[in-house]
Amino acid sequence: SLLPSSTEEQVRSADRAHVFHSWSAQAMIDPLPIASAQGSYFADFAGKRYLDFSSQLVNINIGYQHPMLIAAIQEQAAKLCTVGPPFANDARSEAARLIAGVAPRGLDKVFFTNGGAEANENAVRMARLHTGRHKVFAAYRSYHGATAGAIALTGDPRRWDSEPGMPGIVRYWGPYLYRSAFHAETEAQESERALQHLRNLITVEGPHTVAAILLETVVGTNGILIPPEGYLTGVRALCDEFGIVMIADEVMAGFGRCGEWFAVDHWKVTPDLITFAKGVNSGYIPLGGVIIAEAIAATFETRAFPGGLTYSGHPLACASAVASINIFKDEGIIDNARMLGKDVIGSALHALAERHPSIGEVRGIGTFWALELVRDRDTREPLVPYNATGTAAAPMTRFASACKERGLWPFIHFNRTHIVPPCTTTSDEISEGIAILDEALIVADQYYTG
Ligand code: PLP
16 A cells, blocks of 8 residues: 555654644644544544544535445546546536536536635625625624635634634624524514514615625534524525525535535525535535526626636546435435434434433434533523633533543534534434433533523
C-alpha cells in the first residue's frame, strides 16, 4: 500500500504536531484517533465502537462505508479522476439530472460547489444579480458556513469574531415557540407574528432594496427548529409580493434528514434557490451546490454568471452523488428516515422526557431531533448558558462524556443534544442509543433545580 499504516500514538502525535483544527484552541483539544467505521458506527484504535448519533457533522446520511458508494467512487477514479468546469462530463451531467429530478418542480439547474458555505455564497450572488438589489435577510439562530459571506449570514456566535462582515445583511427572528421572540403561546401565534415581523422589516428596509430572504428550512445546529404550519408558505408569499428571492439552505436538512428529499417537500413549498451539501453524497467526497429556479437561470442565459471554482462539478464527487441518490432510491432510505422519526425516535424521546426532568422539550422530524435540556421546566432556564464554554459548559460536557463512555457519540450544541443518526440506522440501533441516553441523562438531571 502507498499509505502508511500507523499506530494510534503515531496518528495522535502527528496530529498534535502538524494539524491545525477548526473552531478550536489548538492546545485545548485531544482529537480521538479513528481507525475504522461501518454503517452507523465508528471505532477507535482500541476497537471501541461508537454508535454515531451525530452522523459526524450531520452529514453521513447513508452511513459509513456503503459498499456500492465506495465501488462507484473507485470506478470513477479508474475512469477519470478530474476534469475542469469548462468541459462537459458524464458524472456531472448525471448528478445534475438526478438532483433536479428530486428537487421541487421548476428548479432544474444545478451549480456545483465543494460544500455548503460556497453554495450559500453563490446563491446570494445569484439573488443579488437577478434582482439588482443588495440586501439579504438572514436569521438569528442560524448557521450558513464559515467563508467570509457565509459567516456574515450566520446568526450564531461563530460570527462574532468575524464582524464586521459582508454589508447588506438584515437580521430577523425566525419562529421558535419554546423561546419565542414574539411572546407567542401557540404555534399559530408564533407563525403569524414571525411573518408580521418579516413584513415590518421589509417595509422599513424598503422592499426595492431586498434581494433575498435566506432561511434554513428546518434550523439545524441552532436547535432543530421546525417551522410552524403556515410559516414557509407565508415567507413564500412575502417573497412573491415583493419580488424577493427565497433561498432555502438545505445543507443540513436536505437529502433525507427530514424524511424527504428536501425539507421543503414536507410543507410543499418551492423556494427559488435551494443550497445543498452534506447528505447529497454523505461527504464521501466534498460536494455542495445550488439548485436554481427557471426564472433565475434565465437571468444568466445571455449574461455571464460571475462565479466559479476549480473543482465545481468534480467528477469523483459527482459520481458519488449519482451513486448515493440511486442507493437512496433502491434502498428506501428516505422512507426509513421518515419511519424512524414517526414510529421510533419521537416516541422513544418522549418516553425519556417522562423519566428525566432535565428534558425541557423534545422536537424533530425524520432523523433530525433535539432534546432541549433545562434546569427548570417552568422557567425554561437552559442547562448551560447561551454559548457557554469551560466550567460553565460542565453539565453538557459531563453529559457528553457519559454518552461516550457507554459507546454513544452525541451531538452537543449549547444546552441541547441532537439525535441525528444516519438515515440508514435501524430501529434496534436507535433503541441501543436511547438506552445509553437514558443512563447519561441522569448526569443532566443532577443539575435540575426546578
Ligand atoms: N448551512 C448549514 C445549514 C449547515 O449546517 C452548514 C454546515 O454545518 C453549512 C451551511 C456550511 O456547510 P460547509 O461546512 O460544507 O461549508
